[in-house]
Amino acid sequence: DTGSAAAIPVNPNYDIAYVTPVSIGTPPQTLHLDFDTGSSDLWVFSSHLPASQIRGQTIYVPANSSTAKLLADHTWSITYGDGSASRGNVYVDNFTVGGLTVENQAVQCALQVSTSFTRESNIDGLVGLGFSTLNTVVPKSQLTFFDNAKPHMDEPVFTADLKWKSEGTYDFGFIDEKKYTGKITYVPVNTSPGYWTFTSSGYAVGSGNFSATSIVGIADTGTSLVYLPPSILTAYYRQVEGATSSRTYGGYVFPCNSKLPSFTFGIGEARITIPSSYISYAPVTAGSSTCFGGLQSSSSLGINIWGDVALKAAFVVFHGGNPPTIGWAKK
């Protein structure tokens, strides 16, 4: 089996996140979910939520699905690195992404979501594509959509082709040669942390020299920005007129009309360059002439994160073989 589905920016002006249409249950209920390689819970806004926590999101109503079955006495609760959180109960139901169906997929129904999820009216939930060891369902943890689908797939892979301010795709079970140029460079993945953790071979700022240095980080489609060690940030923002690390805004900001260098990172011998336009992320507040950077420091996170700002500069293959690997190509 294979599947292919759109990755649609939730906001026309800034790539805060991307959502993908999925069908759940019988008759199918269509929700738009944030596919997130940085977590492993598949959860949705549901009919169990208080109305006060719903602001335009589409909810999943298990009572309206003839194939929904409550997973009795199972609950879940997740807190993300940015402090957002949700919790609830669990059903299994049919789950279809771009023509690829998994029967008896665990669909975690939210009974409570934090304010940042309520505020994002275009995200109806998340599809965790990390390793199933991270799933929070108790007493029995559940498998991700990818783990459930893998045995039925032509190849045990999914690919991310995210785009700057436009619609990209997630493909499941095949690698579309038309979506990238040159070759795909695969590097090892350390599955122990439960994320797609890999080591980048270094970086360069603009047209500067490449600095060969191992950067251990995660490929995270569910995080907007790139978070790297402070020394790399200093090297980058030193080149940006008027850039400063702002306590007010919680990161590097600069005048929106500043000229920004590109940022290149290494994957083995290969190089992926993030264009400067991806790094001028957004005005700190609507209409401000101060912009928030797409590259930020990971010093307070304890983990380096290659989020959407980096991923959309490449075609990325999440290969779920034995052992799993991650592949990067230019496009």
Ligand SMILES: Cc1nn(C)c(C)c1CC(=O)Nc1ccccn1
């Ligand atoms: C670890 C971390 N610290 N900080 C500041 C961020 C943004 C992260 C990553 C993170 O929280 N990602 C996320 C959030 C919600 C849903 C899915 N993924």
